Amino acid sequence: MTDDYVEIARQGRLASALHTAGYKLTGPRLAVLYVLEMELCHASPQEVYERGVAIYPALGLSTVYRTLDILTELGLARPAYLGDASQRFTVHHDQRHYHLVCDACGAITDVDEDRITELACSLAAGLGFKPRGQYLEIYGLCQHCQAQPARPPVN
């Protein structure tokens, strides 16, 4: 495990946005961005921290929270409750976050659908609301868990 993550993260979309906004690209910060971009799109701060420590051992939990806050402020992440048991989760994407969340196994599937975006925007416009982003979550049963009546599969 070398320091490749620095170069990889530095070239990423998130790092670029932070830099543009005037934030410094430090080692710990890049480790967090690397985790979010390459490993975990949807994760709790704790999970991000655990993965981050594997990359940058001195990483502190505070830095994870701080970085997630910055990303949220820049509109690159957002807090959400995904599924039942999960605590505070954060996700990232452009300005659209569309998810299918399985009630049984907790699996999260990303969906990208322009029609929803259009519909939501026209809806907001009709009410004089200026949208910055949007979040759609459909919860229910994934294909796997519909077949399997009792026990959840993986997670």
Next chain:
Amino acid sequence: MTDDYVEIARQGRLASALHTAGYKLTGPRLAVLYVLEMELCHASPQEVYERGVAIYPALGLSTVYRTLDILTELGLARPAYLGDASQRFTVHHDQRHYHLVCDACGAITDVDEDRITELACSLAAGLGFKPRGQYLEIYGLCQHCQAQPARPPVN
């Protein structure tokens, strides 16, 4: 302030659902349901508690959490992050929760739009997903805050 809340809450949609599911309709529980139904559609447990105590002084915070859990389990409420500063919030409605959330003042506007429901359902169906409910949040600036460049209005 009499005990009218008992009769009012007892006749509500939430109380009826709890009763059908076999839960007892107790004083503390009805106070929470009253608050949720008549006063606060979108609220943190703490806020529900504060209002609830005004109605039923002996109310405990545990009961608020427990009642919100039951409502969530029955699909009548759901946890969500609404806006920036807010902590864990819960909302209630049938199975559809569509919100416009203002980034500046935190105002939450409910939206009811069949087209979104249809679109989301057809989307899910195409992926073999069986939807139980859905949640859409559009965040941005409300009409008021677009005009007012600096300071948020009420809250």
Next chain:
DNA sequence: CCGGTAATTGAAATTCTTTCTCAGCTAGAA
């Protein structure tokens, strides 16, 4: 390439939120 400085850092303390425990109480069926 180097120095200065304001931003950033991790650890620890703190605060806030949520869950658990338990002995007493109560709604509602019989």
Next chain:
DNA sequence: TTCTAGCTGAGAAAGAATTTCAATTACCGG
């Protein structure tokens, strides 16, 4: 009215998030 499973509040405990602070560091300008 009686009985009992379910419900209660208080306090303790666990868990999550934020704050503080002295030490460190990215990176701009020279």
